[in-house]
Amino acid sequence: MTAKISATDAALLGLLTHGEQSGYDLQRTSETSGGFFWAPTKSRIYAVLPQLVERGYATSRDVVQTGRPNKQLYRITRSGRTALQAWLEEPPVFEPERAPILLKLYLGELLEPEVLIEHVRKVRSEALALKRRLEAQPPAESTYAEITVRHGLEWARAMIRWATGAEQEIASKLGAPTAR
Amino acid sequence: MTAKISATDAALLGLLTHGEQSGYDLQRTSETSGGFFWAPTKSRIYAVLPQLVERGYATSRDVVQTGRPNKQLYRITRSGRTALQAWLEEPPVFEPERAPILLKLYLGELLEPEVLIEHVRKVRSEALALKRRLEAQPPAESTYAEITVRHGLEWARAMIRWATGAEQEIASKLGAPTAR
DNA sequence: ACCACCATGTAACAGGTTACATGATTAA
DNA sequence: TTAATCATGTAACCTGTTACATGGTGGT
DSSP, X not given: OOOOOOHHHHHHHHHHTTOOBOHHHHHHHHHSTTTTSOOOOHHHHHHHHHHHHHTTSEEEXXXXXXXXXXXXXXXXXXXXXXXXXXXXXXXXXXXXXXXXXHHHHHTGGGSOHHHHHHHHHHHHHHHHHHHHHHHHSOSOSSHHHHHHHHHHHHHXXXXXXXXXXXXXXXXXXXXXTTOO | OOOOOOHHHHHHHHHHTTOOBXXXXXXXXXXXXXXTSOOOOHHHHHHHHHHHHHTTSEEEEEEOOSSSXXXXXXXXXXXXXXXXXXXXXXXXXXXXXXXXXXXXXXXGGGXXXXXXXXXXXXXXXXXXXXXXXXXXXXXXXXXXXXXXXXXXXXXXXXXXXXHHHHHHHHHHHHHSTTOO
């Protein structure tokens, strides 16, 4: 009966459970709060919202404004809640990362070790920045939001540890170029 | 001069540096060895290879076989190597994870804690399985392959740590439903 | 004078998945 | 006899990005 929805559909419907919002509002929220793990682009949002209405998961109404552009406010429907619920209950698919850096490393023989080290350093410094940002964040609204922050932290720490080790290992190749 | 190539292009060209191969061969290698971090689908591979030829990054030749289907063997060209090199040297983009589980957790208020716990447990058990598989692996061919394995391990450990903590935290909600 | 915010969208493209289609050979 | 291996591809879809387009209001 209830057709399947995508993760992006679910993200938007999920935000709509907090009340009627415009595409603009949704984009704002999704790119700031919690937008660490799901941030569809503006154009995607504006494309998806009408689809949600078509499929009966949301309704929209026009709001005429003066002094600023008119807008559309979206509201989740009962059937939207049902579909969202079904999506939330599906067991999550969790796949290992597919990051370009790994491919670059895997093909590392084709690169100067110095370049690889730069790559790894970049990863490390970005992971560090993320870690700091997450640590600096106020203790978070809900327990659940907190858990997602925790995820980002664990991930960042893992990346830092990994990058640190990787750099050393590559550097040791530099010291002894033709080990034998 | 050298146009940009995608990560998938690079993956295939990278494998082709080990010698002439068919689409079938490439798929095999990419899904087994190191296919942890880049595994294009069969249909994608067969779509990309002719494009590589068109763009001058590879050449192909027909091999007629008896007893088994004929095949096309692909060989990387000099210009292919140049393009690959350029891609490898580009600083890597490393973005934090975008996993559905996080979205489900973020919207956790909409789910029974029991369901969330099941979700988290699933993640944990899959991360554990990955960890074991990686630990069981023979010490790996090259240093670089080793480093990518190390990445998978750090990642898996981080996921296990996180899931363990998350489960406890959600469970503590169960004990005291309306904490106050 | 300039920039950010509000607000919505279109068009072109890139990247990727699933399912379907075919068919001989060989090992269990 | 059943399944895996070898081998290549098409068709239909879905998801997503970048760049372009518009234009008033309000703050520095």
